[in-house]
Amino acid sequence: MTVPAMQQPPTSPAQALDELLAGNRRFVAGSPLHPNQDAGHRTAVADGQHPFAVLVGCSDSRLAAEIIFDRGLGDLFVVRTAGHTVGAEVLGSVEYAITVLETPLVVVLGHDSCGAVQAAREADGTGATPSGYLGAVVGAVVPSLRRAAREGVDDIDGIVDIHIDHTIELLLERSVTLNRAVRDGRCAVVGMSYRLAAGEVRMVRAMPASEDVTLVAGPAAFTAPSGS
Ligand SMILES: [Zn+2]
Numbered sequence: 001m002t003v004p005a006m007q008q009p010p011t012s013p014a015q016a017l018d019e020l021l022a023g024n025r026r027f028v029a030g031s032p033l034h035p036n037q038d039a040g041h042r043t044a045v046a047d048g049q050h051p052f053a054v055l056v057g058c059s060d061s062r063l064a065a066e067i068i069f070d071r072g073l074g075d076l077f078v079v080r081t082a083g084h085t086v087g088a089e090v091l092g093s094v095e096y097a098i099t100v101l102e103t104p105l106v107v108v109l110g111h112d113s114c115g116a117v118q119a120a121r122e123a124d125g126t127g128a129t130p131s132g133y134l135g136a137v138v139g140a141v142v143p144s145l146r147r148a149a150r151e152g153v154d155d156i157d158g159i160v161d162i163h164i165d166h167t168i169e170l171l172l173e174r175s176v177t178l179n180r181a182v183r184d185g186r187c188a189v190v191g192m193s194y195r196l197a198a199g200e201v202r203m204v205r206a207m208p209a210s211e212d213v214t215l216v217a218g219p220a221a222f223t224a225p226s227g228s
Contacts, residue, residue: 015104041074052075053076054076054094055078055080060115065109099181110192117141120145121159145159
C-alpha cells in the first residue's frame with residue numbers, strides 16, 4: 001500500500017480537525033495508511049516537531065491516539081490522564097504546544113464507559129473517598145456529576161459528554177494563554193467522544209444536520225467548513 005506523505009501539516013484549526021477526522025474514518029473502516037511512521041520520516045522530524053493537534057484525552061489503554069486517528073511521528077502532541085482530568089501540568093503542556101509549537105487545535109477526547117467517570121460516580125454515591133491520589137481523579141470528575149444531576153442526565157455516556165464539555169470549559173477558564181489563542185483565531189478547542197467498540201469519534205458539539213462542525217471557541221462558537 002502506498003502511504004501518501006502529508007504535504008504540509010495543517011496550520012488552521014479547521015484543516016487540523018479535518019485531518020484528524022479523516023484519519024479516524026480510515027481507522028474505523030479498517031484501512032489505515034499509517035502515515036509518518038517510516039524510518040525516513042522518523043529522521044526528518046528528529047530536529048523539530050510541528051504537531052497539528054494537541055490531544056487532552058483519557059488514559060484508557062484503548063484510546064491510543066496515533067492509532068485511532070491513523071497518524072504518525074510528530075503529528076499529535078498527546079496529554080492523557082485518567083478521565084482527562086486537568087491539573088497544572090496538563091495546562092502547562094497544552095500551553096507549550098500552542099505557543100512554542102504553534103499547534104492550531106486542542107482536542108478533548110473522552111469515551112463511552114469511561115472507568116474514571118464510573119469510579120467517581122460510585123465514590124460519590126457511597127460517600128467513600130478513594131485512597132491516595134486516586135481521590136484527585138475522582139474529585140476532578142465530581143463537578144461534572146453535579147452538573148449532570150442538575151440537567152437530569154443519568155446515563156454514563158451522557159455524563160461523559162458533560163464531562164468532556166466541562167473539561168473544555170476548564171481549559172479555557174484556567175489558561176489565559178489558550179483563551180487568548182482561541183479568541184485570536186490561532187487555535188480552537190473541540191470535544192470528541194470515542195466509542196470503544198466501533199472505534200469512531202463523535203463530535204460532542206457537532207451540528208447533526210450539517211456537514212459543518214462547530215468549533216468551540218470560548219463564548220462565541222464559530223463554524224468551520226468541512227473539507228477545507
Ligand atoms: Zn476513561
